[in-house]
Amino acid sequence: MEESHMHKRLAVTTAVDVIAGNADLLFEILLRLPARSLIRFSIVCKLWFSVITSMQFRLSHCRILAFSNALSPSGIYFYNCLTKSQKIESLAFADNVTSLPPIQFLDQMAPNIRDTYEITQAKVMQSCNGLLMYVFTSKTDVGIIKIGIVYNPAKKEARVLRSPYKKYDDKFVYYNLISDPSEPPYYKVLCVTRLGSWFSDIDVSVYVPESESWSSCCRSSVPSFMNFESGVFWNGAIHWIGEYSSVYFDVNSEKVAMISMPPRPQGYCSQKIRYFGEWGGHLHLIQVQSLYAKKFNVLELDKDTWKWSVKYRVHLARLISSFPDMVQQTSFGIQYAFSILSVIRGEKEEDSVLLLTIPGKVVAYNLVRKTAKVVRELPGEVGDTLCFNHVSAYQYTESLFPLFSS
Template sequence: MANKISYKRRKAITTSTSSETSVPASAKVIASNVDLLSEILLRLPPKSLIRFKSVSRNWLHLISDSHFASNHSRRNRNLSISGLFYHHSWPTNEQPNSVSLVGQSSLPTLAFIESPATIRIKSSCNGLLLCEIYRDVSQRKRVCYIVCNPTTQKFTPLLDHGGNPSPACLAFDPSQSPHYKVVLLHYIPSPQFAIYSSESKSWKRITVDALPVTYLNGVFWNGAIHWLTDNYLVRFDVGSDEQIQIPNPIAPKILSLAKTRYFGECDGHLLLIQMRLRSAMGFRILQMESDSFCWIVKCRVNLRPLISVFPDIDDTSKDYKFHVLCVVKEVNENEFGLVLATAGKIICYNLNCKALKVLRDDFSEVDFYGLYFKKYPYNCTYQFVESLSPV
């Protein structure tokens, strides 16, 4: 009996090995047909494609091709946010901190940008990051800009823009073009937009009567970069290089910049969150109409139920109880979530089902500029979206 059992095991092992070494005819057909293989690979997420580069030289060549990468980004335009980057206090030589929104242990770092100088993220847009680096040039500090893709670990230094450190914003829509633009605001000696095009690999300047004065980051949405000021929404169309000012409406009331808690883009919508009081637990989320450029009330939010889960929120101080880091699209259609920093944690709170998920439980207020975190209503975070887009 023992011999029979032993024989059957050896036979099973032999059969299994034979089937593993044989390659189905269908697989050979796919491997030999570049168009068919490309069509299959274009449907896969970027993270899988990065791993598949090691399958063979042919796959490495195909996936690394800039045309394939651009085509993948164009066809997968609705990729969700995988995480957020943010900085510690200034100045620092440390890498940006991060939090994953999809359960990953960590996000890619920017260590692939080999620079002894401090690297600061200035803007993020559809998978690409705009970073600035301060370097010593002729005994003077000069700022240099870099556009990078954390997913592919590739970066491109931009030509010297010939100006001082400036508010900067990245404009990139892979569904419309494989090229991106970088827009800087130069206030001195005269108000100018400095615009870099990855297509022409050059800068140009446009003189205007006035530039937006704001400490909020510019937001790329609907083909233009938007800056919110106390009295206007300034819109700069990156296609036509035209600037328009949209007066803030009487209703819904737009509060001052000091009351702004969030200004950003989510799932093709430009969103604004403002609060009158630091200790407020309820607020509106405003959404801008894409055709009329009018603000409408998207929804009203009440965060008081969070107090039962995080009692530390309900203190008697006049400091901010929470900070809105990002608005994200949830898995279910038409559902949104708020990524919040509160009570020593970073959480995601679903506005529809009122469910919450802890993303980081080791969050410290010093991660966001120390004491400014408690006193300052607006915090800069930068979206990480997996993408193969070339830089």
């Protein structure tokens, strides 16, 4: 009996050794594991490290996740717009994860960049399928310089990009990121520059990693007050929003086009857009009547008709009564201190939430049940003036997405 058990154990051990030592078989097995596990397993042995870190494996792993719709965010990085501090915070969604990877490349790269440039601002501007777009802004004797950095926080890899424009003031240069693991070249960077005396014309240049160079792909006339920071990648295009207009760049045709905006809510407030973002293949927009609005609609853009329609109706009266610190007396009168981080669509409709920062807390407000849950405590005091950005949160997706072609 003992001899039989011994033979079975030896057979199992031999099978494990065969699998662990067969690079092709190991390749196929490891492809089915999440990126977080693969990053840990890469230190098991030299063979596993060689397989997991190879460009072929990393691209294959990203493609499998993309085709299986498994590239879902596991957390967000965000700026708390209610405080004076612009420190980036993070929030993990998984129960077994307490924090997201820190953006460590700043500590390593910033000193080198500061030797050449006087950095006046460093900020995450966009996220797309596991990658972040980070931008350094610097003042020089000849004007404003912006340095774009593509960063994979899961792998702690960064790629520095210099502006393709040498004769224009980089004050009006905007970097945007497009990453699509389902097809090559897998990721691109757009550099949008305003031209002309009224800046109503733009030039769009594209950076492709394989060529390691910029190429100007199109020029177009756009509304003067469009904001080309923090673009949102959705439905094969990168979208930008303005108070009165919406513009997108189609990746395949490399052309710029416009989308009709929904009617603006009535009210004297000039800045009515409080949120613009994508989640799970859905593009959302939130407009408000005024800075003190506590009632608003969540709009969604239809993929087929490209028309906006109301998806959720929100009234925060109950939330405000539960958290009276949200009521702030400012120089503009009474305002409600909340910043919209994200519209998160659940697998079931009743699990969809609106993620908000309120004084001292991050709150998940259920869009169907109309209930609220505190998901994180936040440090910092509310500023004297409430300034709201329509994009202040950036999705984190665990991914082996490579930044270099070889």
